[in-house]
Amino acid sequence: MNLIFMGSPVFALPSLEALVNHPYRVAAVVTQPDRPRGRGRKLLPTPVKEYAQRENLPCLEPANLREPAFLKALEVLKPDLIATAAYGKILPPALLALPRLGCINLHPSLLPLYRGAAPVQRALMEGAPETGATVYLMDQGVDSGDILLQEAFPLLPGETAGEVM
Numbered sequence: 001m002n003l004i005f006m007g008s009p010v011f012a013l014p015s016l017e018a019l020v021n022h023p024y025r026v027a028a029v030v031t032q033p034d035r036p037r038g039r040g041r042k043l044l045p046t047p048v049k050e051y052a053q054r055e056n057l058p059c060l061e062p063a064n065l066r067e068p069a070f071l072k073a074l075e076v077l078k079p080d081l082i083a084t085a086a087y088g089k090i091l092p093p094a095l096l097a098l099p100r101l102g103c104i105n106l107h108p109s110l111l112p113l114y115r116g117a118a119p120v121q122r123a124l125m126e127g128a129p130e131t132g133a134t135v136y137l138m139d140q141g142v143d144s145g146d147i148l149l150q151e152a153f154p155l156l157p158g159e160t161a162g163e164v165m
Helices: 010-020 047-054 068-076 119-125
Strands: 002-007 025-030 035-037 042-044 081-085 103-107 130-137 147-154
Touching: 002 010, 010 025, 010 047, 010 081, 025 047, 025 068, 119 130
Parallel strands: 002 025, 002 081, 081 103
Antiparallel strands: 035 042, 103 130, 130 147
């Protein structure tokens, strides 16, 4: 299977590592462009880009997912599936339609609960007894689409969002 992986922060790394260490071909990694971070506001790569470089995976950093040159670069790769985890932007229809098997996403909540940004933080703020992770087939909505897999786990008293993630 020919895959494209899209992700940016540390949260996305276990998913990318699992795909790289499986019998799939990760044809390319797509991540957010380098951004200024830290006290010195130095231009730094995302953790996903750093991993892709260490593993010699082609890495794309489009400023705009609708750029024709970016879409053409992915089309040439003939992906069977696009897998995302915390990429940080909504995929446009042209990108969703590109892979023959569709696009899947790992979302850190038990969808349909806590769609959108900061689902772990929202679960903690509301005092939810549990949260979890959902893998779903993406459609044009925000964190909507057919659920493929879910796993729940309890939230422990005093846990932080970082610990839960």
